[in-house]
Amino acid sequence: MAYFDRLDDHRFAASQEVSGAWNTEEQHIAPALGLLVHEVERDRDGRGRQGLAVSRLSYDILGTVPVEQVEVSVSVARPGRTVELVEARLRHGGRDVVRLHAWLLHPGETKQVAGTRLAPMPPVSALEPWDPAIWPGGFVRSVDVLRDQEEPGRARFWVRSRTTLLGDEPVSDLARFTALLDIANGMTVRESPTEVAFPNVDLTAHFFEQPRGEWVGFDTTVSFGTTGLGLTSSVIHDQGGPVGTLAQALTVRPL
Template sequence: MDGVSSYFQRLSETVFEPTEHVGGAWNPGEQHIAPVLGLLAHLVETEHRERRAESPLILTRVGYDILGVIPMDAFEITAPRVLRPGRTIELVEATLRHGGRAAVTLRAWMLQPGDTSAIAGSPLPRMPERESLPRWRPDDVWPGGAIRSIDARREAVAAGRSRAWIRPRHPLLEGETISPRARMLGMIDFANGIATRVPPERALYPNVDLTATVFREPAGEWFGLDTSVSFGADGTGLTESVLSDEAGPLGTSSQTLTVRSR
């Protein structure tokens, strides 16, 4: 699949194949979860637009549970189903399966849009200007095609604390319109590897979930991650990020870590 420019190729309505740009950081023979999360969000939004073309809702909160690793192999995403229907609020679920085994589930809250511009604002911290941060090569720290697929500018504030601007070099799928939200959701899992508390040679700290809330539409190619990584003394940890674009903060994300010393 050399030269393929997207993260995934669609083989059918429900089956997808990863390209070289999805290779994982912990194991290049497994898929990095970041692009997978963006693909799930894209399919939920696509189904929703088709089903509710006259009264679409906005994907606002996503909760992903990572049930197992995904080989660099074709997989299936079942058609999203509505768990909580409603005129102004819906809860939608989608599941990724490989070899008949559920590997990732997504539950997404869809909310009714409205004009609240008169009271809009956020006290969340703003990111430094992108050009003020040095260029950073994440593949100097991590292996895998997914890490090589992003551009990054990063400021390391302290162990487990960083601010970074990142952008994907490739679309999730060729020939399909990807919303800014889905595109950003396909990037934020990189936070756990951008704000490294210890080098990956010293410990394993994959995340078992990711929850994000987005309170406005992202804009532009670059996304900001103001990230803190915490380890407890009992083998668990937490990665938290403020999500931004160049206009300012637009949401937060949280990842639960299982931490294992090497």
């Protein structure tokens, strides 16, 4: 089973594995964010730019999308020999649903100065399985979650998917990793989603390492303000350690 199947060079059919979480008739946007990264990488490689590494992914989520066909387009917004800005768009029914701006940078050898003060995650083996039953839909049912929650809105957790991103087509670790990032906003809720809605309108990830492996680690804090705004902030990890940060802007709406 896959989240998407390719129909042609630009069109993809979504499966029920992408459904949820606020509405099971709509796509959980997480797999689509990974699909956009896959298409950015495919465009990069097709242009002979395989050496460029993804440094930042900034998504604007412009609306909801049903569990139906979508179309993806990729263009170079800022060409360069060592730095590129690439734009990708996910469309449904003639309208943009998600816009991605990705910075691609030429890598270099910096082992002699590498380091971070970001705290490591507990290993996968140290956390207990958790069932995110508060969320409906196929996407949440397609993942394994291991969680250590300190309090509502503050937790560390590991997530992996049992579903492939794209049927019969290999994808990179980065695309698989990115297809799970949007789950952060629902894994340590401050309030029940039956009492307060808090969807995110964007997602921005910065990387200082390229992630590897099937598990994505999140060290996550959810904050609600006093005027209907919120923020989900995460340090993101692979099993080798922290690889970057993640932020999601929330619209907080008591029901």
